[in-house]
Amino acid sequence: xxNLIAILAFLVFVGFLAILLIHVPRLDLVVVIGATVALAGWxxxxxxxxxxx
Numbered sequence: 001x002x003n004l005i006a007i008l009a010f011l012v013f014v015g016f017l018a019i020l021l022i023h024v025p026r027l028d029l030v031v032v033i034g035a036t037v038a039l040a041g042w043x044x045x046x047x048x049x050x051x052x053x
Contacts, residue, residue: 010044013037013040014037020033
């Protein structure tokens with residue numbers, strides 16, 4: 001159940017950032033959002049994999 005909530009939260013987070021990017025299409029914002037999603041995705045992957053450190 002925790003994994004499902006984590007995936008849902010990640011998708012909502014990405015959706016929010018996608019809306020922001022659609023309304024403010026700037027290259028520097030694309031880079032920052034890309035890095036943010038990559039780091040959050042890596043954290044989600046580590047959490048789902050069960051690697052705690």
